[in-house]
Amino acid sequence: xxxxxxxxxxxxxxxxxxxxxxxxxxxxxxxxxxxxxxxxxxxxxxxx
Amino acid sequence: xxxxxxxxxxxxxxxxxxxxxxxxxxxxxxxxxxxxxxxxxxxxxxxxxxxxxxxxxxxxxxxxxxxxxxxxxxxxxxxxxxxxxxxxxxxxxxxxxxxxxxxxxxxxxxxxxxxxxxxxxxxxxxxxxxxxxxxxxxxxxxxxxxxxxxxxxxxxxxxxxxxxxxxxxxxxxxxxxxxxxxxxxxxxxxxxxxxxxxxxxxxxxxxxxxxxxxxxxxxxxxxxxxxxxxxx
Numbered sequence: 180x181x182x183x184x185x186x187x188x189x190x191x192x193x194x195x196x197x198x199x200x201x202x203x204x205x206x207x208x209x210x211x212x213x214x215x216x217x218x219x220x221x222x223x224x225x226x227x
Numbered sequence: 228x229x230x231x232x233x234x235x236x237x238x239x240x241x242x243x244x245x246x247x248x249x250x251x252x253x254x255x256x257x258x259x260x261x262x263x264x265x266x267x268x269x270x271x272x273x274x275x276x277x278x279x280x281x282x283x284x285x286x287x288x289x290x291x292x293x294x295x296x297x298x299x300x301x302x303x304x305x306x307x308x309x310x311x312x313x314x315x316x317x318x319x320x321x322x323x324x325x326x327x328x329x330x331x332x333x334x335x336x337x338x339x340x341x342x343x344x345x346x347x348x349x350x351x352x353x354x355x356x357x358x359x360x361x362x363x364x365x366x367x368x369x370x371x372x373x374x375x376x377x378x379x380x381x382x383x384x385x386x387x388x389x390x391x392x393x394x395x396x397x398x399x400x401x402x403x404x405x406x407x408x409x410x411x412x413x414x415x416x417x418x419x420x421x422x423x424x425x426x427x428x429x430x431x432x433x434x435x436x437x438x439x440x441x442x443x444x445x446x447x448x449x450x451x452x453x454x455x456x457x458x459x
Contacts, residue, residue: 186326190333193375197367198341204409213295213362215302216274217240217429219233220421224292224355 229286236426237278243433244271250440259445262312263393263436266305273298293355300358303365307335310372313394317376317385334372338364366408370401388447389439396435403428 213220247267251257257264277295284290311331315324342360349356376394385391407428410420 182326183329186330187333190330190337193368193371194334194337194341197338197371198364200371200405201364201367204405204412213299213303213425215299215306215429216244216270216277217426218237218274218277218295219229219286220425221286221292221295223359224289224296224352 229281233422233426237274240426240429240433241271241274241278243430243437244274247433247437247440250437254440254445256440256445260312260393262305262309266302266309267433267436269305270302273302296355296359296362300362303362303369304335307331307365307369310369310376310397313390313397314372314376316387316390317379317383317394334368335365338368363408366401366404369397370405373398373401386448386450388449389443389445391449392435392439392443396432396439399435400428400431403431 244267248257248264248271251260251264251267277291277298280288280291280294308331311327314327314331318324318327339361342357342364346353346356346360373394377398379385380391380394403424407420407424410417410424
């Protein structure tokens with residue numbers, strides 16, 4: 180039971196860390212970057 | 228409109244992705260690293276489809292934009308599973324498979340919930356916004372997960388060269404993505420990160436994986452001392 184709770188805690192810890200990092204890197208900004216594949220990245224779709 | 232250089236880079240990328248699959252099959256590593264090969268195979272199919280859509284509808288078309296961002300979300304989810312499969316390999320001897328799976332599902336669900344919470348009040352096409360937001364958030368989750376995995380590799384003294392190379396390549400890839408993301412947000416008018424840097428980052432994984440499959444045998448081991456100096 181305690182191992183499961185540890186896993187849940189770790190998962191939430193990673194999520195908070197990742198979202199914190201994202202906020203730190205780009206606070207109040209709306210930039211979108213994707214990097215799967217080597218194709219050119221198009222502009223965002225309208226009214227997304 | 229795309230220039231010949233961009234088409235050349237794109238075609239080289241597609242060729243390199245196919246090379247990874249060929250190298251994995253030639254070295255009999257297709258099933259052992261199934262999720263890596265699934266991700267690379269799907270990337271290959273998606274890239275070929277994107278190529279066809281650009282030829283049919285044009286680079287600035289809505290069709291291409293929607294297909295690009297939806298397929299990117301799918302590929303990012305697959306990349307997340309690649310990372311989880313590497314976790315499963317590293318923690319294999321600890322019999323922690325069920326815990327890794329539980330953590331992975333929780334984290335994916337948490338990221339999806341967070342993404343939905345960010346966009347649910349926005350107007351317009353909510354599904355498109357959700358897919359883009361989820362994709363961006365998963366990149367950052369992937370970045371943190373990769374560094375946590377690298378910490379575990381050092382702590383557990385993992386010596387499998389291939390596994391180490393896969394994890395390091397993902398670390399470089401996610402870090403480069405985060406740097407590009409920061410650059411885009413610091414200088415929103417700069418166009419070259421989107422035009423040149425993003426495709427360049429796309430080369431990182433196929434290059435590193437093709438090298439790992441072709442040049443590094445499955446039995447290759449690194450001495451722990453070469454990974455980190457740990458006081459005894």
